[in-house]
Amino acid sequence: MTPPAWANPDVVELRCFACDQAHPAHVAHWLCRSCGMPLRVDYRIEPLAPRELVGRPASLWRYREVLPIRPEHATSLGEGWTPLLDIGDGVWVKDESRNPTGSFKARGMAVAVSMARVLGAKVLAAPSAGNAAGALAAYGAAAKLPVIVAMPDDTPRAFVDECKHFGAEVVLQPGTIADAGRWLKEHGPADAYDVSTLKEPYRIEGKKTMAFELYEQLAGQLPDVIVYPTGGGTGLVGMWKAFGEMRALGWPLDKLPRLVSVQMVGCAPVVRGFAEGADATVPWQDPRTRVWGLRVPSPIGGFICLRALRETAGTAIAVDEATAEAATQRLAARTGIDICPEGGAAYAALEALRARGTIADGERVVVFNTGTGLKYR
Numbered sequence: 001m002t003p004p005a006w007a008n009p010d011v012v013e014l015r016c017f018a019c020d021q022a023h024p025a026h027v028a029h030w031l032c033r034s035c036g037m038p039l040r041v042d043y044r045i046e047p048l049a050p051r052e053l054v055g056r057p058a059s060l061w062r063y064r065e066v067l068p069i070r071p072e073h074a075t076s077l078g079e080g081w082t083p084l085l086d087i088g089d090g091v092w093v094k095d096e097s098r099n100p101t102g103s104f105k106a107r108g109m110a111v112a113v114s115m116a117r118v119l120g121a122k123v124l125a126a127p128s129a130g131n132a133a134g135a136l137a138a139y140g141a142a143a144k145l146p147v148i149v150a151m152p153d154d155t156p157r158a159f160v161d162e163c164k165h166f167g168a169e170v171v172l173q174p175g176t177i178a179d180a181g182r183w184l185k186e187h188g189p190a191d192a193y194d195v196s197t198l199k200e201p202y203r204i205e206g207k208k209t210m211a212f213e214l215y216e217q218l219a220g221q222l223p224d225v226i227v228y229p230t231g232g233g234t235g236l237v238g239m240w241k242a243f244g245e246m247r248a249l250g251w252p253l254d255k256l257p258r259l260v261s262v263q264m265v266g267c268a269p270v271v272r273g274f275a276e277g278a279d280a281t282v283p284w285q286d287p288r289t290r291v292w293g294l295r296v297p298s299p300i301g302g303f304i305c306l307r308a309l310r311e312t313a314g315t316a317i318a319v320d321e322a323t324a325e326a327a328t329q330r331l332a333a334r335t336g337i338d339i340c341p342e343g344g345a346a347y348a349a350l351e352a353l354r355a356r357g358t359i360a361d362g363e364r365v366v367v368f369n370t371g372t373g374l375k376y377r
Contacts, residue, residue, distance in 0.1 A: 019034055021035070038199070062080075101138045102371055103372065105134070123145065123192050125149070127181035211239035212242055229343065239308075240304075269296075281298070291345055
């Protein structure tokens with residue numbers, strides 16, 4: 001079957017992360033039709049030297065060989081290729097606040113909304129802790145598609161105003177992102193295209209480009225450790241997926257970076273699952289944290305996060321509210337980077353892991369600042 005004109009012809013199929021069930025490419029899918037778990041996109045990958053990327057656009061679309069839609073058919077606001085800032089002591093900050101809408105969520109929504117549009121979506125919907133809603137609203141506007149988002153009713157007002165600014169319909173619900181998701185499932189438009197975290201297969205494709213950028217920005221290397229604040233886990237899983245694709249492209253990888261999942265003491269399903277040696281996470285009861293992006297009590301991709309941590313010899317750590325807040329202020333004052341609470345939590349985790357000796361002083365570490373702190377003030 002000839003692929004559509006908009007499609008990357010090297011997309012082979014979609015496969016389930018859990019049961020490996022194959023699903024045909026170039027048609028709309030959400031969760032696995034066999035087991036209900038998330039799907040991934042598999043590609044027919046030919047060798048590609050990093051030097052062949054020279055001169056390509058400074059955006060995530062430079063990695064077109066491993067993205068599901070041709071760049072010329074994408075809905076783009078200039079996402080990706082964010083700065084990697086050397087802050088000394090062997091530490092770099094990947095500053096995702098420089099993306100459109102001020103967070104890493106722009107990467108995932110750029111690809112997901114592009115795919116939703118070509119697959120015939122009429123209205124887009126997702127629950128969100130804040131940043132994903134803003135990104136969906138913006139990319140929906142760019143794609144000329146209506147958007148409805150549901151968020152916890154204690155979400156900072158800046159996120160709500162951002163969504164309305166882009167013309168989205170906003171519903172506020174008591175509770176967490178899980179409660180917002182339930183409201184959409186029960187009361188949202190019947191024909192809505194669900195863009196929830198890992199419930200469709202394309203947000204992960206945008207997020208994985210963070211790892212490709214690290215390889216280029218570190219001159220053909222990856223760091224020893226990547227410290228990543230983890231809510232739904234799409235970015236963590238995406239980078240893990242990217243490591244395998246880099247090897248298929250022929251990019252030399254002596255060893256994989258150790259992935260570190262950072263969560264909050266009041267909501268840490270991945271940390272608990274990792275510590276207990278579990279194969280999957282279980283919902284966190286009564287989640288409490290003011291670090292909104294990390295208040296995700298039941299990530300559907302929790303089992304994939306655990307797999308990624310173990311396959312990279314990584315770890316998971318929870319930090320408390322006061323420690324994260326102090327680290328946010330300290331890192332911003334030290335660097336001039338607009339650190340968000342999630343980025344502050346990641347920096348606090350780095351400090352704790354270095355104090356324990358889990359991360360050695362001489363190791364190269366990348367800490368992710370996943371968004372702008374301005375929306376929280």
